[in-house]
Amino acid sequence: MEKFQTLHSSAVPLPLENIDTDQIIPARFLKATTRKGFGENLFRDWRCNADGTPKPDFVLNDARYSGQILLAGKNFGCGSSREHAAWALYDAGFRVVISSYFADIFRGNALNTGLLPLQVTDAELSSLFALVEQDADTQFIVNLPEQTLHVPATNQTIHFDIDPYKKECLINGYDDIDFLVSQKPAIEAYEQRRTWAW
Amino acid sequence: MAKSLFDKIWDAHVVKTAPGGLDIVYIDRHLIHEVTSPQAFDELEARQLPLYRPNRILATADHNVPTRNQHLPIEEPLSRSQVDKLTANCEKYGVELYGLGHARQGIVHVIGPELGLTLPGATIVCGDSHTSTHGAFGAVAFGIGTSQVAQVMATQCLLLSRPKRMRITVDGELRRGVTAKDLILYIISQLGTGGATGYFVEYAGSAVRGLSMEGRMTVCNMSIEMGARGGLIAPDATTFAYVEGRAFAPKGVVWEQAVAYWKTLYSDDDTVFDAEHHFNARDIAPMITYGTNPGMGIALNGNIPSEVAASESESFDKSLAYMGFQRGESLLGKEINYVFIGSCTNSRIEDLRAVAAYVQGKQKAKHVEAIIVPGSKQVEQQAISEGLDKILAEAGFELREPGCSACLAMNEDKIPAGAYCVATSNRNFEGRQGPGSRTLLASPLVAAITAVQGRIVDITQYLN
Numbered sequence: 001m002e003k004f005q006t007l008h009s010s011a012v013p014l015p016l017e018n019i020d021t022d023q024i025i026p027a028r029f030l031k032a033t034t035r036k037g038f039g040e041n042l043f044r045d046w047r048c049n050a051d052g053t054p055k056p057d058f059v060l061n062d063a064r065y066s067g068q069i070l071l072a073g074k075n076f077g078c079g080s081s082r083e084h085a086a087w088a089l090y091d092a093g094f095r096v097v098i099s100s101y102f103a104d105i106f107r108g109n110a111l112n113t114g115l116l117p118l119q120v121t122d123a124e125l126s127s128l129f130a131l132v133e134q135d136a137d138t139q140f141i142v143n144l145p146e147q148t149l150h151v152p153a154t155n156q157t158i159h160f161d162i163d164p165y166k167k168e169c170l171i172n173g174y175d176d177i178d179f180l181v182s183q184k185p186a187i188e189a190y191e192q193r194r195t196w197a198w
Numbered sequence: 199m200a201k202s203l204f205d206k207i208w209d210a211h212v213v214k215t216a217p218g219g220l221d222i223v224y225i226d227r228h229l230i231h232e233v234t235s236p237q238a239f240d241e242l243e244a245r246q247l248p249l250y251r252p253n254r255i256l257a258t259a260d261h262n263v264p265t266r267n268q269h270l271p272i273e274e275p276l277s278r279s280q281v282d283k284l285t286a287n288c289e290k291y292g293v294e295l296y297g298l299g300h301a302r303q304g305i306v307h308v309i310g311p312e313l314g315l316t317l318p319g320a321t322i323v324c325g326d327s328h329t330s331t332h333g334a335f336g337a338v339a340f341g342i343g344t345s346q347v348a349q350v351m352a353t354q355c356l357l358l359s360r361p362k363r364m365r366i367t368v369d370g371e372l373r374r375g376v377t378a379k380d381l382i383l384y385i386i387s388q389l390g391t392g393g394a395t396g397y398f399v400e401y402a403g404s405a406v407r408g409l410s411m412e413g414r415m416t417v418c419n420m421s422i423e424m425g426a427r428g429g430l431i432a433p434d435a436t437t438f439a440y441v442e443g444r445a446f447a448p449k450g451v452v453w454e455q456a457v458a459y460w461k462t463l464y465s466d467d468d469t470v471f472d473a474e475h476h477f478n479a480r481d482i483a484p485m486i487t488y489g490t491n492p493g494m495g496i497a498l499n500g501n502i503p504s505e506v507a508a509s510e511s512e513s514f515d516k517s518l519a520y521m522g523f524q525r526g527e528s529l530l531g532k533e534i535n536y537v538f539i540g541s542c543t544n545s546r547i548e549d550l551r552a553v554a555a556y557v558q559g560k561q562k563a564k565h566v567e568a569i570i571v572p573g574s575k576q577v578e579q580q581a582i583s584e585g586l587d588k589i590l591a592e593a594g595f596e597l598r599e600p601g602c603s604a605c606l607a608m609n610e611d612k613i614p615a616g617a618y619c620v621a622t623s624n625r626n627f628e629g630r631q632g633p634g635s636r637t638l639l640a641s642p643l644v645a646a647i648t649a650v651q652g653r654i655v656d657i658t659q660y661l662n
Contacts, residue, residue, distance in 0.1 A: 015512065016512065016513045016516065017509070017510060017513040018391050018392065018491050018493075018513060020491065020625075020627045022606075022625070022627040022628070022629065022630055023627065023628060023629075026629055026633070027607060027608045027630075028607065028608060030233050030261075030608065031233075031262065031276035031277060031279070031280055031608070032276075033236035033237065033240075033280060033283050034237060034240065035237050045628065045629045045633055045634075050615065050633060050634070073513065074392070075392035075395065075425065078391060078392060078395075078425060078491070079327065079422075079423075079625060079627060080326075080327050080606075080625075081234070081325060081326055081327040081341035081342060081343055082233075082234065082343075083234070083237075083325075083343035083344040083345060084344075086343070101392065101395060103392070103395060103425055104361075104395060104396060104425065104427050105327060105341055105342070105343060105422075108342075108343060108346070109343035109344075109345065112343060112345035112346070113345070122509070126509075163218075163220070163359065164218050165216070165217075165218040165219075165220055165357075175345065176345070176346075176349050176356075176357045177241070177245070177247075177345070177348060177349050177352055177353075179216070180222065180349050180352065180353040180355055180356075180357060181247065181352055181353060183213070183214070183216075183222055183353070183355070184353065186213050186214050186222070187213050187222070187224070187353055187354065187355055190214075190224055191224075194224075
């Protein structure tokens with residue numbers, strides 16, 4: 001997993017609520033057996049017509065908006081557990097998703113992919129959407145060690161929460177598997193003391 | 199101190215608490231399928247790690263398999279390659295695989311319970327969000343991402359924060375024509391599609407205890423549709439009677455010991471939950487969804503809401519525009535093009551029996567295509583042995599071979615753009631059943647009646 005520390009970027013606004021992982025990456029594109037290439041089909045059915053031509057009114061096809069931050073309505077990533085949704089966002093160049101809350105499985109998958117799910121309040125999210133609506137080039141600075149989202153244009157700084165262990169993992173590029181493998185003696189001891197495993 | 203059912207099971211599986219407060223949780227059963235496992239096996243390969251406990255994993259092919267001619271090679275090359283990869287990985291790592299053609303093949307959440315692999319008190323995971331289904335047995339079961347699939351393969355453990363606990367109590371008796379599916383669609387419509395995010399839900403109350411195991415599985419299955427990490431129900435005599443004698447269930451003295459332990463799995467009287475909701479079973483009517491998330495449900499004879507919160511307005515109208523519906527209107531009389539009976543929510547023998555009992559001696563409407571996809575080979579065989587296949591065929595329903603099928607349309611079973619499908623599955627997301635498809639979620643009984651009438655009707659007037 002790649003390390004994440006700070007990011008300076010504009011944002012792509014997608015102010016819809018309850019964006020499910022079927023929209024992020026439709027099931028028919030889950031047939032690859034590697035982690036690569038899912039970005040090509042990110043938001044496929046919102047981004048493209050049935051014949052593959054782009055839908056001009058979708059934000060990812062709007063030349064005004066770009067950047068490595070996706071700004072999305074609340075309950076982002078609900079539905080299917082497919083980690084391919086996080087892979088698709090990452091593969092398409094996103095490194096941060098900002099929302100006012102994330103579905104649990106998506107949050108975990110994003111953290112395991114090196115994509116930061118940055119949670120703000122509903123009111124903060126509304127203000128961020130308003131800023132980007134006024135100026136598509138609004139810059140944001142995400143500082144993970146400091147747990148802050150800073151907007152230079154307005155000098156606004158938002159503090160965000162993240163599990164301290166997952167923060168260390170992201171900053172250093174570690175993932176859970178390294179830690180769990182190091183715990184093998186404890187796991188074996190647990191298996192020994194457990195008397196009711198059917 | 200009083201403990202919840204969830205905490206009793208969780209605590210029994212904590213290997214240790216890591217510095218920082220996350221728990222290392224031991225996983226008893228790991229179910230895998232062709233779509234979310236290949237990258238996890240690659241992870242083991244890349245890190246040169248062995249599969250730690252192959253005997254705790256069971257594999258099946260379900261998500262993208264065809265539901266016709268399963269004895270022939272899969273035509274679609276990408277699906278075939280995924281299924282072949284699963285077969286090769288299982289051979290290489292020594293994992294038991296019930297692949298296509300095997301007498302025990304089926305949807306992963308149907309075969310676990312029917313084989314007796316799903317047991318009370320266990321921790322069960324799968325790279326699939328509907329793993330919550332297994333909670334019906336009083337297990338802590340939840341869906342995981344592929345990175346976590348690799349973690350379980352490597353260590354049989356996950357590093358997790360303990361979720362908050364919610365209890366949803368439904369007391370009273372369900373009305374005629376109201377099923378487990380209506381009960382859970384009603385709960386989700388009340389709490390919303392994100393209403394249980396961050397929580398593990400225990401379902402309780404006399405209406406829940408009165409459900410069969412199939413019904414309990416339907417309820418727990420859809421926990422994720424309100425954002426819950428999982429859902430579970432305390433095991434009782436109904437649970438033990440279902441599990442006893444199944445292929446992998448404990449036998450003899452071990453069975454007696456197991457049942458004695460399982461009887462201790464309930465929430466203590468004084469348990470304090472982080473959130474509680476109470477519903478009355480008499481308030482629940484046969485349900486249907488009108489929008490593009492499972493929380494957008496109404497009673498069949500109700501109206502689509504006219505007003506929603508300002509913040510939800512844009513999403514709500516986008517959803518109705520996709521479905522071709524208006525604010526405030528009734529769905530009664532709307533013509534339907536497809537009926538899909540299947541998925542890990544409603545493809546068990548009880549579901550097929552309910553459909554067959556209604557359609558016996560009737561005919562589906564001419565303009566409706568009605569397909570029934572059993573959840574497993576065992577369900578399919580049981581249906582045939584009971585003669586349900588003939589009843590369904592005579593009524594114009596096509597009984598297919600097992601798989602996830604049109605629930606997520608990874609195989610050929612797709613609903614065309616713009617067409618309406620009443621489905622017994624779990625998700626009505628945009629494009630879920632194929633690009634442009636419009637899904638209305640309902641119970642098998644509602645689906646069967648809709649297929650015969652060809653349009654949405656108030657089923658209470660049509661019950662046999």
